Amino acid sequence: MSSRKKILLKVIILGDSGVGKTSLMNQYVNKKFSASYKATIGADFLTKEVLVDDRLVTMQLWDTAGQERFQSLGVAFYRGADCCVLVYDVNNAKSFDTLDSWRDEFLIQASPMDPEGFPFVVLGNKVDVGEDKRVISTKRAMAFCQAKGGIPYFETSAKEAVNVEQAFEVIARNALAQEESQDFNPDFPETIPINIGEQNQGCSC
Amino acid sequence: METLDNTEWDVVISGTGLPQSLLALALSRSGKKVLHIDHNDYYGGDEAAFSLTEAEGWARKHSNSTSEQSVFSKAAVRTLEVNDAVKSKLGTPRAYSFALAPQLIYTRSNLLQALVSSRTHSQLDFQAVGSWFAVVNDQNDPDAAPRLIRVPSGREDVFRDATLDLRAKRSLMRFIRFVGSYDEDGEREKWVQFREQPVHSCLRDQFSLPDAAIEALLALALPPYANIEPTMATVVPRVRQHLQSIGVFGAGFAAVLPKWGGLAEIAQVACRACAVGGGVYVLGKGITNATKSEVGVTLELSPGEKIKTQWLVGCSKDLPTSGSYTSDLKDNSGAIAKRVAVISSPLTSLFPPTSEGGPLPAGAVVVAKSATSPRATVQILAHSSESGECPTGQCVLYATSTGSDGLDVIDEAISSLLRSIGEEPVPDILWRMDYVQTSHDQSDNGLSVDGPIVTLPSLSIDAVYEDKLLNSTKEVWQMITGGSEGAFMKFEPREGIDEDEADDG
Numbered sequence: 022m023s024s025r026k027k028i029l030l031k032v033i034i035l036g037d038s039g040v041g042k043t044s045l046m047n048q049y050v051n052k053k054f055s056a057s058y059k060a061t062i063g064a065d066f067l068t069k070e071v072l073v074d075d076r077l078v079t080m081q082l083w084d085t086a087g088q089e090r091f092q093s094l095g096v097a098f099y100r101g102a103d104c105c106v107l108v109y110d111v112n113n114a115k116s117f118d119t120l121d122s123w124r125d126e127f128l129i130q131a132s133p134m135d136p137e138g139f140p141f142v143v144l145g146n147k148v149d150v151g152e153d154k155r156v157i158s159t160k161r162a163m164a165f166c167q168a169k170g171g172i173p174y175f176e177t178s179a180k181e182a183v184n185v186e187q188a189f190e191v192i193a194r195n196a197l198a199q200e201e202s203q204d205f206n207p208d209f210p211e212t213i214p215i216n217i218g219e220q221n222q223g224c225s226c
Numbered sequence: 227m228e229t230l231d232n233t234e235w236d237v238v239i240s241g242t243g244l245p246q247s248l249l250a251l252a253l254s255r256s257g258k259k260v261l262h263i264d265h266n267d268y269y270g271g272d273e274a275a276f277s278l279t280e281a282e283g284w285a286r287k288h289s290n291s292t293s294e295q296s297v298f299s300k301a302a303v304r305t306l307e308v309n310d311a312v313k314s315k316l317g318t319p320r321a322y323s324f325a326l327a328p329q330l331i332y333t334r335s336n337l338l339q340a341l342v343s344s345r346t347h348s349q350l351d352f353q354a355v356g357s358w359f360a361v362v363n364d365q366n367d368p369d370a371a372p373r374l375i376r377v378p379s380g381r382e383d384v385f386r387d388a389t390l391d392l393r394a395k396r397s398l399m400r401f402i403r404f405v406g407s408y409d410e411d412g413e414r415e416k417w418v419q420f421r422e423q424p425v426h427s428c429l430r431d432q433f434s435l436p437d438a439a440i441e442a443l444l445a446l447a448l449p450p451y452a453n454i455e456p457t458m459a460t461v462v463p464r465v466r467q468h469l470q471s472i473g474v475f476g477a478g479f480a481a482v483l484p485k486w487g488g489l490a491e492i493a494q495v496a497c498r499a500c501a502v503g504g505g506v507y508v509l510g511k512g513i514t515n516a517t518k519s520e521v522g523v524t525l526e527l528s529p530g531e532k533i534k535t536q537w538l539v540g541c542s543k544d545l546p547t548s549g550s551y552t553s554d555l556k557d558n559s560g561a562i563a564k565r566v567a568v569i570s571s572p573l574t575s576l577f578p579p580t581s582e583g584g585p586l587p588a589g590a591v592v593v594a595k596s597a598t599s600p601r602a603t604v605q606i607l608a609h610s611s612e613s614g615e616c617p618t619g620q621c622v623l624y625a626t627s628t629g630s631d632g633l634d635v636i637d638e639a640i641s642s643l644l645r646s647i648g649e650e651p652v653p654d655i656l657w658r659m660d661y662v663q664t665s666h667d668q669s670d671n672g673l674s675v676d677g678p679i680v681t682l683p684s685l686s687i688d689a690v691y692e693d694k695l696l697n698s699t700k701e702v703w704q705m706i707t708g709g710s711e712g713a714f715m716k717f718e719p720r721e722g723i724d725e726d727e728a729d730d731g
Contacts, residue, residue, distance in 0.1 A: 064720055065345070087506065088498065088501045095494040096494070097498070132320040215475055
C-alpha cells in the first residue's frame with residue numbers, strides 16, 4: 022500500500038459577498054488580481070503546495086462559490102475543514118458585523134471535535150482603498166479577535182498583494198497543526214477511488 | 227437580503243433533490259443563467275440527510291398523512307429511555323447524519339462515471355458495501371435465536387461456501403453462467419420462456435436450486451416491492467448487475483455508498499458545481515404560481531417576487547402545476563415503510579473484510595424474512611460509524627418493507643437481526659425514526675414536458691440507485707442546451723486549476 026499519505030489541508034474562506042474572498046485566493050495562488058467583480062465563478066477549489074517547517078503540504082482553498090449570497094451553503098461544503106478564514110472589508114461595517122455569525126455558522130455546520138481550539142484566521146481586506154473610506158479600525162478588529170480566543174488577524178489588500186502571503190503562511194501552519202491534532206485511525210476504511218477507470222474488470226460471468 | 231424580483235433566467239430548477247441537482251451539475255458549464263431554488267431550507271429534498279435534531283424536526287412536519295407537498299407521512303421518532311446510562315449513549319445531535327436516501331450504488335453505475343467525467347468525484351468520499359446477509363429463523367423452533375448467514379456474493383464465495391453441498395454449488399454455477407449470458411443468442415429462447423415466471427418456482431424447477439440458494443440470490447437482487455413474488459425478469463438482471471460489479475474499484479465489493487449521508491452528499495456537491503459555474507442558489511424559497519407565456523414561464527416565488535424564465539424544471543411536487551400528482555397518491559399500494567435505527571453496538575460482525583488487502587467495508591446489506599408472514603421481506607442497509615453517520619461504537623440501520631404491516635415486520639426483523647449477531651447483552655435501539663414513503667414509481671415513471679415546463683422523474687423506492695435517473699437528466703440537458711449525447715457531463719479541468727487527481731497508489 023502507499024507508504025506515506027500526502028498531507029492535504031482543506032481551508033475554507035467565509036465572509037459576506039463582495040469582501041474579496043476569491044480575489045485573496047487568486048492573489049495568493051495565481052498572483053493575479055482582476056478588478057471586475059463577478060460573484061464567484063470559476064473554481065471548485067484552488068490548490069497550492071507550500072512548505073511548512075520543511076514539510077510539503079497541499080493546501081486546498083475553498084470559497085463559497087457565491088452560495089453565501091442567499092445564505093445557501095450546504096453542510097457538505099464544511100466537511101473536513103482544517104482551518105476557517107473569515108474575511109471582511111475594512112470599508113464595510115456590515116461585513117465586519119457578520120463575522121461573528123459566520124464563525125457561529127462554521128462551528129455549527131462543521132462541528133469540529135474541539136470548537137474552542139479550532140483555528141480561525143480573520144482578514145480585513147481592501148486596505149488599499151484609503152483611510153478616508155475606512156470604517157473599521159484595526160483596534161476594533163483586534164478587540165474582536167481577542168474576544169474570540171485570540172484569532173490571528175491580518176489586514177490585507179488582494180489588489181496590491183499586501184500581507185496576503187504572510188496571512189496564508191499562518192493559515193497553512195495552523196491548518197497543519199489542526200490536521201495533526203486529529204487522531205489517525207489505522208483501521209479507518211479507505212475511501213474508494215472511483216476514478217481508477219476500468220482496468221480491473223469485474224468477475225467474468 | 228437581495229431580491230430576485232424582476233430577474234430573468236434561462237433555467238429555473240425547483241428542488242434540490244438528486245434528480246434536480248444532477249441537472250444543475252450537467253448545466254454547470256453550459257453558459258446558461260441558472261436559478262436553483264428549494265422550498266425547504268436544506269439541500270437534498272427527498273434525498274436529504276439530517277442531524278438528530280433536524281430529523282426530529284422533519285418527523286414532526288411529516289407526522290400526518292400524505293400532504294400535497296410531500297411523499298412522506300406517519301413519521302415518528304422514539305428515543306430509548308430505559309435509564310440514564312442508556313440515554314447518555316446517544317452522541318451529540320450533530321454526530322449523526324441520517325440519510326433519507328441511503329441507496330447503494332453499484333460500481334458500474336452511470337452515476338459514478340458521470341461524477342468522474344464531470345470532475346466532481348474528488349469532493350466526495352465513497353466507501354465499500356461489503357457483505358450481504360440473510361437472517362434465518364428456525365422453522366421448527368420459534369424460540370431458537372435467529373441465525374445470521376453471509377450470502378455468497380460472487381463465484382469465489384460460492385466455491386468457499388460451507389453450507390451448500392456440491393450439487394447445489396453446481397446448480398448455482400450453472401445459474402450464474404445463465405445470468406451472464408441470458409440475453410445472448412444461445413440463451414434467448416430460454417429467457418423468453420423464463421422471463422415472466424415467478425422466481426421461486428423457476429429457480430427450483432428449471433435450475434434445481436435449493437431454497438437456501440434461492441433466498442441468497444433474492445438477497446443479492448434486492449427486488450423492490452419485497453412483499454410481491456418477483457419474476458425472473460426483475461431478478462436476473464439485478465443479480466447480473468451485482469456479479470459484474472465485483473472488483474471494478476478493488477477486490478471484494480460490488481457497491482459503494484457515499485460517506486456522510488447517502489445521496490444527499492452527491493446532491494450538494496452537484497449544486498456547488500453549478501454555483502461555481504455561476505448558478506444562483508436560494509434555499510427556503512418555493513414557487514407559488516407559474517404562468518406560461520410565449521417566451522417561457524413567469525413565476526411567482528414565496529414572498530411575492532416575480533421572475534421570468536425560459537425553462538422551469540423540477541420534480542412534480544416542487545412544481546405548482548402538478549395537479550394530477552396528488553390524486554395518484556390516494557392509492558396507497560406504493561407505500562413503503564421505513565425505519566432509521568441507531569444501534570448501541572458497532573455490530574462489527576456485519577462489516578468483516580471481504581478480501582485480503584481490500585478496503586474495510588463501511589456498509590452491509592441484510593435481508594430478513596418475517597417468521598409470522600413469510601412473504602414479508604425486510605431489506606436493511608447497515609452503515610458503520612465510519613460512514614460518518616453516527617459516533618464510533620454505534621451503527622445505523624436503514625430498514626424498509628413494503629406492504630400494509632410494514633412497520634411491524636421491520637420491528638420483528640431488526641429484533642431478529644440484533645439477536646442473530648450473538649452479542650451479549652443484545653444491542654439496544656438507542657433512537658429510531660419511522661416513516662412511510664409513497665412511491666412515485668408507479669404513476670410517475672418518466673419525464674413529462676409541457677412546453678417550457680419539464681417534470682423530472684423522482685427517485686424510486688429501490689434500495690439500489692438506478693441508472694435510468696441519469697438518463698432522464700441527460701434528456702433534459704439535451705433539450706435545454708442542444709448538446710450532443712457524448713458531451714453529457716464531460717468537463718475539462720477548469721482554467722487555471724491544476725489537475726489534482728490525488729494519488730491513486
